[in-house]
Amino acid sequence: MTEMEVNVCFCLFVLNQCSLLASSFSGKLLYSNDTSIMEFDIDTHNLTVLVEQGSSVYGMDYDYKNRFIYFPRYNIYDIARFPYPSENRTLQTIVQTEQYPIGIAVDSANGHIYWTDISTHKLSRCVLDGTNVTIISTISNSWAIRLDVTNRWMYIAEYNLGILKSRFNLEEKQTIVSFTSGGAYCMDIDTDGNRLYWINVDGDMNSAKVDGSDVKTILSTNVRRNYYAIGVFGSQIYYANEYHQLLLVTKTPGSKPTVLYNDTSEIHSIFVFNQAAFHGKLLFSNHTSIMEFDVHTLNVTVLVETVGSLVLSRCNLDRSNVTVLSILRNPWVIRLDVKHRWMYIVELEVGILKSTFDLSEKRTIVNFTSTPVYCMDIDTEEIILYWINNNGEIQSDRDDGSDVETILWTNFTGYNFAIGVFGSYIYYADHNQLLMVTKTPGSTPTFMYNDTSSIYCIFVFNPSGMKITNYNHL
Numbered sequence: 001m002t003e004m005e006v007n008v009c010f011c012l013f014v015l016n017q018c019s020l021l022a023s024s025f026s027g028k029l030l031y032s033n034d035t036s037i038m039e040f041d042i043d044t045h046n047l048t049v050l051v052e053q054g055s056s057v058y059g060m061d062y063d064y065k066n067r068f069i070y071f072p073r074y075n076i077y078d079i080a081r082f083p084y085p086s087e088n089r090t091l092q093t094i095v096q097t098e099q100y101p102i103g104i105a106v107d108s109a110n111g112h113i114y115w116t117d118i119s120t121h122k123l124s125r126c127v128l129d130g131t132n133v134t135i136i137s138t139i140s141n142s143w144a145i146r147l148d149v150t151n152r153w154m155y156i157a158e159y160n161l162g163i164l165k166s167r168f169n170l171e172e173k174q175t176i177v178s179f180t181s182g183g184a185y186c187m188d189i190d191t192d193g194n195r196l197y198w199i200n201v202d203g204d205m206n207s208a209k210v211d212g213s214d215v216k217t218i219l220s221t222n223v224r225r226n227y228y229a230i231g232v233f234g235s236q237i238y239y240a241n242e243y244h245q246l247l248l249v250t251k252t253p254g255s256k257p258t259v260l261y262n263d264t265s266e267i268h269s270i271f272v273f274n275q276a277a278f279h280g281k282l283l284f285s286n287h288t289s290i291m292e293f294d295v296h297t298l299n300v301t302v303l304v305e306t307v308g309s310l311v312l313s314r315c316n317l318d319r320s321n322v323t324v325l326s327i328l329r330n331p332w333v334i335r336l337d338v339k340h341r342w343m344y345i346v347e348l349e350v351g352i353l354k355s356t357f358d359l360s361e362k363r364t365i366v367n368f369t370s371t372p373v374y375c376m377d378i379d380t381e382e383i384i385l386y387w388i389n390n391n392g393e394i395q396s397d398r399d400d401g402s403d404v405e406t407i408l409w410t411n412f413t414g415y416n417f418a419i420g421v422f423g424s425y426i427y428y429a430d431h432n433q434l435l436m437v438t439k440t441p442g443s444t445p446t447f448m449y450n451d452t453s454s455i456y457c458i459f460v461f462n463p464s465g466m467k468i469t470n471y472n473h474l
């Protein structure tokens with residue numbers, strides 16, 4: 001057996017993914033008024049005052065890696081932070097700024113904070129602990145700032161002009177949206193949907209693609225004033241109005257907003273804390289190791305450096321009682337649907353075999369026309385199988401072998417070893433590259449990470465969505 005085969009054996013996880021978090025967001029909304037930062041529980045509607053910061057706060061962002069909320073204090077001229085979630089919410093000033101800091105964005109992956117200020121018009125950056133303050137640029141009337149850390153784009157709302165898009169160092173800058181009526185003071189980005197959302201001073205809540213095209217109005221409050229707070233997550237938009245209210249509306253134009261909470265003073269910023277994404281981890285393997293990839297921080301950690309062996313057998317979790325179950329025709333990947341008690345095995349030059357756990361009842365549900373296939377994953381929620389063939393096609397079908405569909409031509413012909421499916425995404429590898437694509441046929445893949453060697457296996461780890469996960473290298 002070659003070294004490569006040995007490593008691929010780590011794909012043989014016995015897995016049960018019972019429920020997916022995509023459908024069950026239980027998040028927290030953080031918002032600020034003139035004196036405090038509050039946590040609003042979206043499920044229970046319970047409100048907790050987190051900190052009393054003694055200043056207006058027009059922006060907040062989160063460091064998902066080290067777990068701090070960062071915010072600029074408009075009247076105190078500093079950038080402060082506190083640990084979250086935590087019982088100890090001691091405020092720390094990390095930078096003394098010039099007058100009137102306004103917008104903030106955290107780049108956990110590179111350990112940087114960006115902020116804008118409204119008196120000197122500077123865009124500044126420092127390290128997460130407040131050191132190494134650098135002025136990046138001067139931008140006329142910069143207010144809100146948002147980062148798409150995965151694709152490395154920065155978006156800045158210049159309140160009387162439009163939305164500026166640029167690289168993190170301000171290269172390739174272009175105005176993608178021009179505010180036609182008086183401007184906007186709040187903006188958020190939905191990095192999954194690739195859209196920007198803002199509310200202009202006429203009370204129109206608008207959205208556009210990240211290239212500035214396809215501008216849509218979701219709702220009009222018909223009240224002319226400055227709107228300071230908007231936060232987008234999944235299909236929901238959270239915002240604040242002139243009555244000191246925190247509201248929720250879906251992204252569908254024409255939806256009716258719901259009042260979540262009536263505060264006693266004006267709400268100046270909103271941040272949607274996504275507990276689920278906070279735990280987003282992807283495991284993948286190359287020749288020598290199994291790595292953990294943090295979807296938020298983009299941090300890669302080597303978990304184990306080791307090898308296994310390829311046989312179809314079973315043992316107990318403590319490795320006792322190894323039993324040979326069957327001899328198959330070049331079995332490669334194995335996936336279990338524990339709920340319905342079916343096992344799916346890729347026989348690499350043959351097809352996909354569906355069988356009971358003891359192999360007593362088995363049949364080939366897919367015959368590969370373009371052989372061989374080295375990877376497969378199952379979405380146990382929808383019972384759909386996904387694989388990549390050696391023509392580079394990502395395909396899917398139902399558990400009875402029907403509805404075979406091509407989702408994407410990766411253009412990578414040859415060995416495709418790694419696929420992992422979770423929620424509405426498919427994660428896969430192309431040589432050294434880790435990529436993701438949505439399940440909709442014809443979607444464009446997003447590049448995530450370049451490893452130093454070919455990636456042979458992906459496993460999507462979701463602590464919040466999983467009831468039982470046990471794996472067992474055979």
Ligand SMILES: *[C@@H]1O[C@H](CO)[C@@H](O)[C@H](O)[C@H]1NC(C)=O
Nearest residue numbers: 039041044045046047048049
């Ligand atoms: C609401 O939050 C408070 C303070 O954090 C806590 O004591 C209380 O139990 C919570 N209530 C509910 C219904 O979760």
Ligand SMILES: *[C@@H]1O[C@H](CO)[C@@H](O)[C@H](O)[C@H]1NC(C)=O
Nearest residue numbers: 082083087088089090091092
């Ligand atoms: C609370 O957090 C602050 C700032 O992070 C830290 O300096 C302090 O030691 C912590 N206090 C306790 C009791 O953990």
Ligand SMILES: *[C@@H]1O[C@H](CO)[C@@H](O)[C@H](O)[C@H]1NC(C)=O
Nearest residue numbers: 125126127131132133134135
């Ligand atoms: C500090 O910032 C300068 C200029 O951007 C950069 O060259 C340097 O590497 C930074 N140092 C640290 C420790 O981040």
Ligand SMILES: *[C@@H]1O[C@H](CO)[C@@H](O)[C@H](O)[C@H]1NC(C)=O
Nearest residue numbers: 243245258259260261262263
């Ligand atoms: C907020 O206040 C409005 C009127 O001022 C009231 O109709 C509404 O029920 C209140 N909503 C909540 C969630 O308290």
Ligand SMILES: *[C@@H]1O[C@H](CO)[C@@H](O)[C@H](O)[C@H]1NC(C)=O
Nearest residue numbers: 033034035036038263264265
């Ligand atoms: C800010 O909101 C909190 C929670 O609703 C409230 O206790 C506090 O009084 C508000 N601040 C002002 C200035 O109204």
Ligand SMILES: *[C@@H]1O[C@H](CO)[C@@H](O)[C@H](O)[C@H]1NC(C)=O
Nearest residue numbers: 065108109297298299300301
């Ligand atoms: C990645 O995470 C590990 C373990 O949590 C940590 O030791 C390491 O410093 C992190 N690397 C980066 C680049 O942040």
Ligand SMILES: *[C@@H]1O[C@H](CO)[C@@H](O)[C@H](O)[C@H]1NC(C)=O
Nearest residue numbers: 314315316320321322323324
């Ligand atoms: C060991 O495997 C055999 C054969 O599959 C089975 O009959 C027996 O119950 C197993 N013992 C334990 C302790 O799992």
Ligand SMILES: *[C@@H]1O[C@H](CO)[C@@H](O)[C@H](O)[C@H]1NC(C)=O
Nearest residue numbers: 351364365366367368400401
């Ligand atoms: C796959 O091929 C085998 C043998 O040629 C045949 O018995 C089986 O019905 C085929 N299955 C499908 C789903 O086409």
Ligand SMILES: *[C@@H]1O[C@H](CO)[C@@H](O)[C@H](O)[C@H]1NC(C)=O
Nearest residue numbers: 408409410411412443444445
């Ligand atoms: C595959 O190649 C074609 C032509 O070179 C290109 O248009 C297409 O975007 C590529 N597909 C992917 C997924 O990279």
Ligand SMILES: *[C@@H]1O[C@H](CO)[C@@H](O)[C@H](O)[C@H]1NC(C)=O
Nearest residue numbers: 431432433447448449450451
């Ligand atoms: C990743 O590697 C590929 C070639 O292996 C290269 O074309 C691409 O530019 C790299 N991407 C990044 C972001 O380093």
Ligand SMILES: *[C@@H]1O[C@H](CO)[C@@H](O)[C@H](O)[C@H]1NC(C)=O
Nearest residue numbers: 286287288289291451452453
């Ligand atoms: C596998 O990937 C890890 C993390 O990127 C890297 O440290 C290691 O050198 C890679 N193995 C090989 C054989 O390149």
